[in-house]
Amino acid sequence: MALMRSAQPAARTRHAQRLGRALSRALLYIFVFCVALTSLVPFLWMLDTAFKPGRYSMVYPPVIFPPGMGLQNFREVLTQTAQKTNFLLYFRNTIWYSFWVVLGQLVTCSLAGYAFARLEFPGRDRIFYLYLGTMMLSIWVTIVPLFIEMHTFGWYNTMWCMTVPGMFGSAFGTFMLRQFFMTLPRELDDAALIDGANRLQIYYRIVLPLSKSALSVLAVFTLLSVWNDFVWPLIMIPDPRLWTLTRGLQQFVGVYYTRWELIMAASTMAVVPIFVVFFLAQRYFVEGIALTGLAGR
Amino acid sequence: MTRKPGQRQTGLRRTLSRTWTCYLFIAPNMLGILVFLAYPIVYSFYVSLTRWDFVSPPRFVGLDNYVRLFTADRLFWVSMRVTVTYVLMYVPAVLVAALILALAMNQKLRGIKFVRTAVFVPVVTSMVAVAIVWVWLLSKDFGLINIVLRAVGLPGVGWLTNQKTALPAIAAVGVWKSMGYNAIILFAALQSVPRLLYEAAEIDGANSWHKFWNVTIPMIAPAIVFVTVTSVIGAFQVFDQAFIMTGGGPGDATYVYNFYFFRQAFGQLKMGYASAMSYILFLIMFASAIVQLRLTREAAAAAF
Numbered sequence: 001m002a003l004m005r006s007a008q009p010a011a012r013t014r015h016a017q018r019l020g021r022a023l024s025r026a027l028l029y030i031f032v033f034c035v036a037l038t039s040l041v042p043f044l045w046m047l048d049t050a051f052k053p054g055r056y057s058m059v060y061p062p063v064i065f066p067p068g069m070g071l072q073n074f075r076e077v078l079t080q081t082a083q084k085t086n087f088l089l090y091f092r093n094t095i096w097y098s099f100w101v102v103l104g105q106l107v108t109c110s111l112a113g114y115a116f117a118r119l120e121f122p123g124r125d126r127i128f129y130l131y132l133g134t135m136m137l138s139i140w141v142t143i144v145p146l147f148i149e150m151h152t153f154g155w156y157n158t159m160w161c162m163t164v165p166g167m168f169g170s171a172f173g174t175f176m177l178r179q180f181f182m183t184l185p186r187e188l189d190d191a192a193l194i195d196g197a198n199r200l201q202i203y204y205r206i207v208l209p210l211s212k213s214a215l216s217v218l219a220v221f222t223l224l225s226v227w228n229d230f231v232w233p234l235i236m237i238p239d240p241r242l243w244t245l246t247r248g249l250q251q252f253v254g255v256y257y258t259r260w261e262l263i264m265a266a267s268t269m270a271v272v273p274i275f276v277v278f279f280l281a282q283r284y285f286v287e288g289i290a291l292t293g294l295a296g297r
Numbered sequence: 298m299t300r301k302p303g304q305r306q307t308g309l310r311r312t313l314s315r316t317w318t319c320y321l322f323i324a325p326n327m328l329g330i331l332v333f334l335a336y337p338i339v340y341s342f343y344v345s346l347t348r349w350d351f352v353s354p355p356r357f358v359g360l361d362n363y364v365r366l367f368t369a370d371r372l373f374w375v376s377m378r379v380t381v382t383y384v385l386m387y388v389p390a391v392l393v394a395a396l397i398l399a400l401a402m403n404q405k406l407r408g409i410k411f412v413r414t415a416v417f418v419p420v421v422t423s424m425v426a427v428a429i430v431w432v433w434l435l436s437k438d439f440g441l442i443n444i445v446l447r448a449v450g451l452p453g454v455g456w457l458t459n460q461k462t463a464l465p466a467i468a469a470v471g472v473w474k475s476m477g478y479n480a481i482i483l484f485a486a487l488q489s490v491p492r493l494l495y496e497a498a499e500i501d502g503a504n505s506w507h508k509f510w511n512v513t514i515p516m517i518a519p520a521i522v523f524v525t526v527t528s529v530i531g532a533f534q535v536f537d538q539a540f541i542m543t544g545g546g547p548g549d550a551t552y553v554y555n556f557y558f559f560r561q562a563f564g565q566l567k568m569g570y571a572s573a574m575s576y577i578l579f580l581i582m583f584a585s586a587i588v589q590l591r592l593t594r595e596a597a598a599a600a601f
Contacts (some may be wrong), residue, residue: 025406032401036415039477043418045441046430058439060447108325115322122316127323134334136586140534140555141579144562144572145337145344148351168329199318228423230537235563246425250541253429260433271426278421285417289481 043271049264050074057261073265077252085255087269089241090248097162097244098226104167105222106215112169113177114203118189128178135171139231150236161236162244166226173218176288180214181207217288220281227274245270345572355569362573373574375549376557379464383553384532386468391528392521394472395479400513402480403487416477424474424537431470432457432542457543463550467538475531479524486520487513522593529589530582554578 048064049057050073056066078087115121116128146165147156155161184207192202208215233247243251249270256262278285345362349355366373398416402409419427434441435456443453456466494512503511514521536555539545545552558578562571 025404028401028404029406031397032406032409032412035398035401035476036412038473039415039419041441042427042430042434042473043422045434049433060439060444062439062441062444108329112323112326115319119319119322121319124319127327131330134330136530136583137334137338137579138530138534138582140536140558141575142334142337142341144568144575145340146333147563148340148344148568149332149337165329165333168333169326171330174326199322203322224421228421228425230423230425246423249429250425253432253541260436260439263429264433267426267429271422274421274423275418278417279414282414282417285421286413286481289478289485 046264046267049261050268052261054259054261057264073261074269077262077265077269085248085252085266086240087245087248087266090243090245091269091273093159093162093242094227094244097159097166098223100163101166101226102219102222104163105170105173106219108167108169109173109177109218110208110211110215111203112174113181114207116174116178117181118186118207119199131171131174133171135175143231143235147235157237157239157242159242162233162242166222173222176218177211177214180211184210213284213287216281217284220277220284221288223277224274341572342576344568345576347569349568351566351568358569362570363577366570366573366577372549372552372557376552376554379549379552380533380535380554383464383468383535384529386465387471387532387535388525388528390468391472391475391479392525394476395483395524396521398476398480399483399487400509402484413477413481416480419474419476420478422474425541427470427474428538428541431466431473435466435542458547460547460550463543463547467535467542467551470538470542471532471535475528479528482524483517483520486517490516518593522589526586526589529585533578533582533585 051069051071052063052066053068053072056063077085116124116131150156150161150165153160155164188206188210189202192206197205227244228246229244230246230250233244234250237243237247240248240251249266252266253263344355346357346359347355348358348361402413406412435443437443437453437455437458440453440456442456447453454462456462490513494516495508498508498512534555535553536559539551539553539556540559543551545556554574555578558571558574561567561574
């Protein structure tokens, strides 16, 4: 009898515990669902406005799927507004700048990363720490002297200032690739040295082919930073023929500030390419963040 | 036994040439860092000691720019106050949001991969596009936020045109955009906490709260510091939202530091004055990073 009496409350607590766990799990589901929704709804609303005929973007209560949805706003952004804004040109410029910066970063950061990971030379570690130190600097601290420098070089308001400064190395890329190269087995280098290969041959015949994933991480991150950058093009290129998508988009809002259906169509065009890259290369984003997070450990 | 002199010379030459090869590997990168980072930093300090309108040659004025900023510039202090307020709103919010999200990600829920993808979409989008979309969402009469509020019987608010709500609104947009990024960093740290520690704590009779407070938090403390430091540094540099969403207004409610800096530097071409401003910002960011790192080191030392 005594045993039964003590067992019953125990079962009840276990039951309550299970119920509590199920409840907290349900709450957790609701929470993450809400977060995911909050992250996506703004973009869905952007798409909705972009595809709706303009007169439906300003009605209350809102109509989510009105008649006449289609590409008319996109057509208008690309054709009728072409005298002042030219999104196809901004596309071409952005892709062109991104191409050169990504290429430059891949070459210079992998060369330096290899040297820091594998070669012995005087002052190596001291130089490396200086590199890490530069990661602290922000564009806001250097933008005035760079503005002056671009004028001195004659690059201000030309495509040179959109490509060359970005091509030569970054502490971030060098650090990331160095970390990755250090995980490759050193025996590979030694074996190749014995076979008579020189350092440069080892770098591009052995190390680079083994580092495709790390190079992809760097490429994707660099692409993202060039594509999304706003401050640099805002300050360095007043000429609309050289504008990037972000710069053109910002100007577009200023001109068509009441035509939300057009603004949202333009925004959609600016962000969709990045969404495509993101969904194709999602793995690299998470890897890259895990690698940069290592800097804090 | 003794080497021939010629041999030694080739040996030395080989070592030298090998060293040169090493420097050649880092040369392109080094050149970029020197020309586009190191030199500008030093040059910036010199410029901050001059008065320079970019038309006539710079005139050396010593610390005059700094003195004027601190003593005679009302807008400097206004923009500083606005920015510090922004930092104080943004950093705790993004930290808590990212931490909760990371903890949720760490549970083995079905469909969590989808959530991870979803919260990352704002991260990869440009702040320009994000800011523009949010201006539309927050607009007074037909913005989605006010539509939802009205649907549940609350009055709509002119979020970006009201002095009280404009700064919290742009801070919220900042949190919304970078929450996913910080959550992934914390999530990676959570995954590296050994399960053994939780089991040991359970044997000692710890409940979930104890486990969270005494195991999880100390174990991921370095990642929390990393997120905090980078968030503080990032928040001090806030610009895009204020530039696009509010233009510094209404009044000077969102007149953030870099907005003022931008106007001084590229609106009025006051190169020296603006350089002094950017140097002050640099020192503030640097100091806050140092203070945080030191505080957490002390906290960690006290905890163990």
